[in-house]
Amino acid sequence: MMTFSQHCLIGLVIRLVSIAFGNILDVFTEVKYTDIDYTVFTDAASHVLKGNSPFDRPTYRYSPMLAYILTPNIILNQSWGKLLFSIGDIIVCILIRNILRSEKIDENVIMKCIYFWLYNPISVVISTRGNADSLSAILVLGTLAAMKNRNYSMAGLLHGLAIHFRIYPLVYSLALYLSISPSIDIVKTDNLFKRLTKALNPSIERLRLVATCLVTLTTVTSTFHSLYGYKFLHESFLYHFSRQDIRHNFSIFFYLQYLSADEPISLWSRVMMLLPQLLVLLAISIVFGSEKHICFAELCLTVVMVTFNSVLTCQYFVWFFCLIPLALPYLKFTKLEYVIIGFLWPAAQLSWLFPAYLLEFRGRNTFIHIFFQSIAFFAANIVVFTRLIWGYKKSCKIE
Structure with a gap:
C-alpha cells in the first residue's frame, strides 16, 4: 500500500505532465488549454516588474498579491505559476489530512478522502490551466x-x-x-x-x-x-x-444577463436574484455554525454561493471540491447514491459544455439551449446539495 507522500508525488507528477501537455496543445489546437486568466496574470506581473500597477492590464481584477507572486513567470519561466498552483494542490492535501486527523478519523478513510481531491480531474485541470x-x-x-x-x-x-x-x-x-x-x-x-x-x-x-x-x-x-x-x-x-458574463457562464441567471446586455437589470430583479441566496446562507450559518460542524457548514455555504451566483465558471467548483473531503467521512450514503450523484452532476455539466462550445468556437446562436442546460445544471446542484444535507444530518443525528 502506497504512503501519503507517494500519492502526493504521483499527484504532482500528473500535474507536471498536464502542464507540459497543455503547453503543446496551446501551440497546435484551436481550443487553448491555458486559461485566458493566466495570460492576464502574467501581463499584470510584467507591469509590476516595470514598477507600474498590475491594473494597467485591462481585465486584471484580482489582488495585487497574485501579480507579485507570479513575477517569476517573467523572470524564470512562464509555467512558474502553473507549477506553483500544482504544488498548492498538494498543500491542500496536507491540510485536509491534518484537519481529518484532528477529528480522529481513521487513516485509511482519510486517504480515500484525499484521493477525491488529489486525483480529481477538475482540480488537476484548473491548476494546470493556470487558475x-x-x-x-x-x-x-x-x-x-x-x-x-x-x-x-x-x-x-x-x-x-x-x-x-x-x-x-x-x-x-x-x-x-x-x-x-x-x-x-x-x-x-x-x-x-x-x-x-x-x-x-x-x-x-x-x-x-x-x-x-x-x-x-x-x-x-x-x-x-x-x-x-x-x-x-x-x-x-x-x-x-456587479459582474456579468454572458459567454462563459453556467449560472441560471445567464440568459437574463444576456437579454439585459443593452440595459441594466432592474433593482427588483437584482433583489430577487440575491435574496434567496442570502436567506439560505444565513440559515446554514445558524444551523451548522458550531465547532463540530464548521467544515460541513463551509461546504454547504460554498455550494449555495456558487449555485446561486450570477456568474458561475468551472474554476468555482474548486471552491467546494477542496471542502468535500472534510465531509465525506460523515456522509451516510448507499453505494447507489454515490453512483447517482457521481453521474448526475458531471452529466449536467457536460451537457452544458456542448452548446457553449458551438456558441464560442462555431459562432452558432445556442443561447436558448445554454439557458435550458443552465436550468438543468442548477437543478442538479440543488439535488446534490439536498442529498448532502440529508446524508450528513442522518449520519450526525441532527434534527
Whole structure:
C-alpha cells in the first residue's frame, strides 16, 4: 500500500505532465488549454516588474498579491505559476489530512478522502490551466485547521487574507464566529430569538478571531490602496458585486444577463436574484455554525454561493471540491447514491459544455439551449446539495 507522500508525488507528477501537455496543445489546437486568466496574470506581473500597477492590464481584477507572486513567470519561466498552483494542490492535501486527523478519523478513510481531491480531474485541470484557486483553498483550509486547533488569532489572520485574496470566503464569517461557542448548542435551542442572541454573544476567543481578521484585511487592503488607489478597490472588490458574463457562464441567471446586455437589470430583479441566496446562507450559518460542524457548514455555504451566483465558471467548483473531503467521512450514503450523484452532476455539466462550445468556437446562436442546460445544471446542484444535507444530518443525528 502506497504512503501519503507517494500519492502526493504521483499527484504532482500528473500535474507536471498536464502542464507540459497543455503547453503543446496551446501551440497546435484551436481550443487553448491555458486559461485566458493566466495570460492576464502574467501581463499584470510584467507591469509590476516595470514598477507600474498590475491594473494597467485591462481585465486584471484580482489582488495585487497574485501579480507579485507570479513575477517569476517573467523572470524564470512562464509555467512558474502553473507549477506553483500544482504544488498548492498538494498543500491542500496536507491540510485536509491534518484537519481529518484532528477529528480522529481513521487513516485509511482519510486517504480515500484525499484521493477525491488529489486525483480529481477538475482540480488537476484548473491548476494546470493556470487558475490560482488552489491558493484560495490553502487559505480557507488553513483557517479551518487553525479553528480546529483553537488558534483563533491565526484563524483570523488567514481568514482576513482569504477575503482579501478572493472575496468569496466572506460568506464563512458568521459560521466561523458562531463555531466558537462550546457552551451553547444552537441547533437544540427552541426559542429562535434566544438562539440568535445567545449565539451572537461576544467572547474573548470570538473577539480575537474578529480583531485579527479585520486588522489583517484592513492592513493589506489599505496598503495596496495607498499604492494603486481607487482602481485597486474597484477592480479587486467592487467589480465582483456587479459582474456579468454572458459567454462563459453556467449560472441560471445567464440568459437574463444576456437579454439585459443593452440595459441594466432592474433593482427588483437584482433583489430577487440575491435574496434567496442570502436567506439560505444565513440559515446554514445558524444551523451548522458550531465547532463540530464548521467544515460541513463551509461546504454547504460554498455550494449555495456558487449555485446561486450570477456568474458561475468551472474554476468555482474548486471552491467546494477542496471542502468535500472534510465531509465525506460523515456522509451516510448507499453505494447507489454515490453512483447517482457521481453521474448526475458531471452529466449536467457536460451537457452544458456542448452548446457553449458551438456558441464560442462555431459562432452558432445556442443561447436558448445554454439557458435550458443552465436550468438543468442548477437543478442538479440543488439535488446534490439536498442529498448532502440529508446524508450528513442522518449520519450526525441532527434534527
